[in-house]
Amino acid sequence: MTPPTSAPTLTDAAPQAASDAGATTASSSPAGAAGGTSQTRTTTSSSAGAGATSASVAAPVPAVAFVGAGPGDPGLLTLRAAELLAAADVVVVDRGADAETTGAPEGAALAAVHRHCADGVQVLETAAPEGGAPLTGAARAKLSLAAARSGRAVVRLFGGDAASAPQLADELAAVRRAGVAVEVVPGVSVATAVPLYAGIATATSRASDVHVLDAALGEAAVDAVSGVPGTVVVTGSADDVVGAAKALLASGRSGSAEVVVTSGGTTTHQRSVSATLSTLPDVLASEGEHLPEPLVAVLGPGVAKRDKLAWFESRPLFGWRVLVPRTQAQSSSTVERLAAVGAVSEVVPTIAVEPPRSPHQMEKAVRGLVTGRYEWVGFTSVNAVRAVKDKFAEYGLDARAFSGLKVAAVGGTTAAELRAWGIEPDLVPEGEQSAAGLLAEWPPYDEVLDPIDRVFLPRADIATDTLVEGLQQIGWQVDDVTAYRTVRAAPPPAPVRDAIKTGAFDAVVFTSSSTVRNLVGIAGKPHPSTVVACIGPATCATATELGLRVDVQAEHASTASLVDALAAYGAQLRAQAEEAGEPVLRPSERRAGARRRR
Numbered sequence: 124m125t126p127p128t129s130a131p132t133l134t135d136a137a138p139q140a141a142s143d144a145g146a147t148t149a150s151s152s153p154a155g156a157a158g159g160t161s162q163t164r165t166t167t168s169s170s171a172g173a174g175a176t177s178a179s180v181a182a183p184v185p186a187v188a189f190v191g192a193g194p195g196d197p198g199l200l201t202l203r204a205a206e207l208l209a210a211a212d213v214v215v216v217d218r219g220a221d222a223e224t225t226g227a228p229e230g231a232a233l234a235a236v237h238r239h240c241a242d243g244v245q246v247l248e249t250a251a252p253e254g255g256a257p258l259t260g261a262a263r264a265k266l267s268l269a270a271a272r273s274g275r276a277v278v279r280l281f282g283g284d285a286a287s288a289p290q291l292a293d294e295l296a297a298v299r300r301a302g303v304a305v306e307v308v309p310g311v312s313v314a315t316a317v318p319l320y321a322g323i324a325t326a327t328s329r330a331s332d333v334h335v336l337d338a339a340l341g342e343a344a345v346d347a348v349s350g351v352p353g354t355v356v357v358t359g360s361a362d363d364v365v366g367a368a369k370a371l372l373a374s375g376r377s378g379s380a381e382v383v384v385t386s387g388g389t390t391t392h393q394r395s396v397s398a399t400l401s402t403l404p405d406v407l408a409s410e411g412e413h414l415p416e417p418l419v420a421v422l423g424p425g426v427a428k429r430d431k432l433a434w435f436e437s438r439p440l441f442g443w444r445v446l447v448p449r450t451q452a453q454s455s456s457t458v459e460r461l462a463a464v465g466a467v468s469e470v471v472p473t474i475a476v477e478p479p480r481s482p483h484q485m486e487k488a489v490r491g492l493v494t495g496r497y498e499w500v501g502f503t504s505v506n507a508v509r510a511v512k513d514k515f516a517e518y519g520l521d522a523r524a525f526s527g528l529k530v531a532a533v534g535g536t537t538a539a540e541l542r543a544w545g546i547e548p549d550l551v552p553e554g555e556q557s558a559a560g561l562l563a564e565w566p567p568y569d570e571v572l573d574p575i576d577r578v579f580l581p582r583a584d585i586a587t588d589t590l591v592e593g594l595q596q597i598g599w600q601v602d603d604v605t606a607y608r609t610v611r612a613a614p615p616p617a618p619v620r621d622a623i624k625t626g627a628f629d630a631v632v633f634t635s636s637s638t639v640r641n642l643v644g645i646a647g648k649p650h651p652s653t654v655v656a657c658i659g660p661a662t663c664a665t666a667t668e669l670g671l672r673v674d675v676q677a678e679h680a681s682t683a684s685l686v687d688a689l690a691a692y693g694a695q696l697r698a699q700a701e702e703a704g705e706p707v708l709r710p711s712e713r714r715a716g717a718r719r720r721r
Contacts, residue, residue: 186271186303188278189295191285191310192232196320196389199311200235207308208239212275215247215266217282217290232280245270260293267294268301283313287337314356317388317419321395322433324425325354333423338363354423360416361407368403371422376400381426386414391467393436397429439694441465443629443709446649448473448642457632457682464690469628471619472612473641476506479584479605485514488579488604493524498575499599501531501565502548503558503590507581508540510606522546533561535681556680557659558590568598581606585637609637614645626650629710632685634658636665643669652710656689658682 188207193199200208208214216232236246247270249263270277281288286309298305314335318325325333332353338360357367364384372378378401385395394414398406400422407414435441443466447454458468479485489511491497502508515521522545532538532548534556541548552560568576577600580591584605591603614620622628623646631649633639639662642649648671649655656675657663663673675692677685700707 185306186277187267187298188276188306188308189285189291190278190280190308191288192235192280192282193311194283194313194316194389195234195387196316197234197238199316199389200239201308201310204235204308204310205239207276207278207306208235208280209241210276211240211244211278213245213247213267213270213277214240215249215263215270215277215279217249232282235280245275260290261297263290264294264297264301268298268303271298271303281310284310287312287314313388313419314358317385318356318383318421318425320389320393320435321383321385321419321421322429322431322435323383323421323423324428324432325356325421325423327354327424327428336367338367354421354425357420357422358417361414361418364418364420365404365407367420368400372400376422380422382420382422383426383429384414384418384420386416386418388419389435391442391462391465394442395433395436397426435465437697438465439690439697440630443467443693444469444627444711445689446471446623446628446631446653448631448638449634457634457686460683460686461632464686464693466630469619471615471642471646473638473645474609475612477608477610478510479608484604485510485581485606488581488602489514489518489520491602492528492579493520495527495575497528497577497579497602498573499529499531499578500525501533501561501578501580501590501594502537502541503533503561503580503582503586505537505540506583506609507606508537508544511581512544514606531561531565533558535679535683555659557661558587559593560680562590562593565594565597576600577602580604584608611641611644620646623647623649623653626652626711628653630654630656630689632656632658632682632689633662633666634682634685636662638662639665639669639671652713654689654692654710656685656692658685 188211190204190207191201192204193201214236216236233246236244247266249258249266267277267279279294281291285291285307291307295305295307312335315325332351333356334351334353335356336358338357355367355371357364359367368382378399380400382398382400382403383395384398384403384407385393387393392415396406396410396414403420407418440461441464445461445466445468447457447461447468447470449457449470449472454468454470458470461468492500500511502511515524525546529549530541530546531550532541533552535551538548538551550561550564552564554560554563570576576598578594580594580601580603582603582605584607586603591601594601615623623631623642626649628649631642631653633642633656635658639657648669651672654674655666655671656677657666657673658677659680660676663676666673675685675688677688696710697707
């Protein structure tokens with residue numbers, strides 16, 4: 124790895140840190156004052172090259188932005204909405220259900236906050252006094268105005284499309300009357316996105332007219348669409364949808380017309396049921412809590428093609444509840460990839476990463492690194508990269524300290540962490556991505572070609588000696604340094620332990636041997652019906668030793684490959700059920716027929 128400049132020494136640390144401290148994010152006074160001019164965020168950062176500075180000017184940030192958060196899937200947020208949320212100091216949302224468990228518009232707004240806002244952003248919820256009348260638009264707007272006038276950038280967030288929010292007009296008018304700069308960012312509409320995620324094209328060659336009805340607005344809204352032809356999309360509660368169905372029947376619609384009702388649309392909690400216009404009340408009554416509100420019902424010609432177009436609910440792991448035993452910081456990419464194939468993840472920390480008991484080993488190794496003691500640095504985990512990076516930060520060092528060194532990474536995930544730091548590894552095993560695989564491709568020491576014979580290995584306190592002994596056998600001197608300690612996490616809550624033992628999880632993904640041992644130690648063995656997926660041979664061996672049946676092994680030792688392998692297994696189960704003419708059931712729904720563990 125050869126960065127463009129020479130490595131600083133530890134004596135350079137203080138000036139370098141002082142230089143880096145000059146990298147600031149500044150903003151001009153926002154439009155909270157009567158003038159109403161918008162603010163512009165300007166970011167100035169120190170260059171990694173010759174120390175020159177550069178400034179990038181973002182789009183103006185209004186004092187108050189009214190933003191649509193989309194229907195539920197955080198990925199459907201618009202680019203401008205994401206920019207404004209990232210720059211926000213305060214976000215104002217309507218009080219609603221938990222974003223983690225519902226696709227309700229309020230839940231979508233909260234999900235957008237969690238995903239796109241910086242840490243420390245203040246979230247204000249609009250709520251009427253208990254038992255009191257709903258807040259007026261002017262009263263809601265006071266929250267946004269108070270924050271804007273104190274010099275903070277405010278995002279007023281609505282679920283779905285901001286333009287369809289009944290509160291928007293009054294709040295926007297109140298803020299405009301106050302002379303404050305505003306911006307309105309539309310969002311993806313619930314009424315258009317949810318049918319598509321349910322596999323229904325609302326406009327077809329047979330019917331291009333689409334009528335959207337918010338049934339909660341009352342009888343007048345229902346009457347406005349009850350007698351019109353074409354596709355009708357109804358949003359609201361179960362009672363609202365039933366009332367609209369009765370009005371449509373009374374207007375002359377056929378009782379045999381097919382209707383699809385969707386709950387939790389565009390999220391991994393999505394569930395759709397079919398009925399006819401006349402049977403809809405009975406179907407919704409029988410579903411009850413299995414179809415949480417709000418609902419989106421679609422009536423029209425596109426419903427008949429749903430079986431052919433249902434792309435979202437037919438994902439290989441759709442609706443699977445997958446246990447991810449890992450640290451929270453390391454699980455985000457796994458959770459996102461599982462969501463992409465339809466699964467709902469639950470992270471259970473099994474290990475905690477802590478600094479070494481004594482810092483002297485690491486301090487000595489870092490000093491040796493910048494003074495030319497090593498030829499190679501070998502990283503065997505993401506945690507090792509982060510530990511060295513944190514130690515560098517203490518000294519005011521950065522990736523330039525690796526100039527002239529050769530860098531090895533045990534696998535793709537570790538290599539990606541290095542690249543994110545600005546370091547391109549010289550060696551990543553193409554075969555087995557493990558300590559043994561890395562050793563198999565590590566070049567032996569050559570006293571003619573290698574000016575230095577020493578390797579720095581920052582590792583966990585429980586790391587095996589395979590790599591160290593192997594490197595010594597091919598001529599290298601190794602400084603095996605404890606960069607971090609791994610300790611067993613506390614047991615998860617009782618409901619999670621019960622879910623693990625009783626088979627409520629459809630699958631569990633193990634990314635290391637330690638996650639297997641620690642999960643079994645703090646929560647017990649997964650139920651026999653739970654699909655066990657392991658990242659590589661060593662992890663599979665540990666699972667087998669502990670009495671677990673391994674169903675899935677990743678082709679490559681990476682979390683992406685692990686999720687892909689589990690998805691392929693889920694697709695195979697679905698195909699087998701469909702070929703046999705049986706219902707497609709998740710593993711947790713087939714517990715009675717589960718195979719025994721070894």
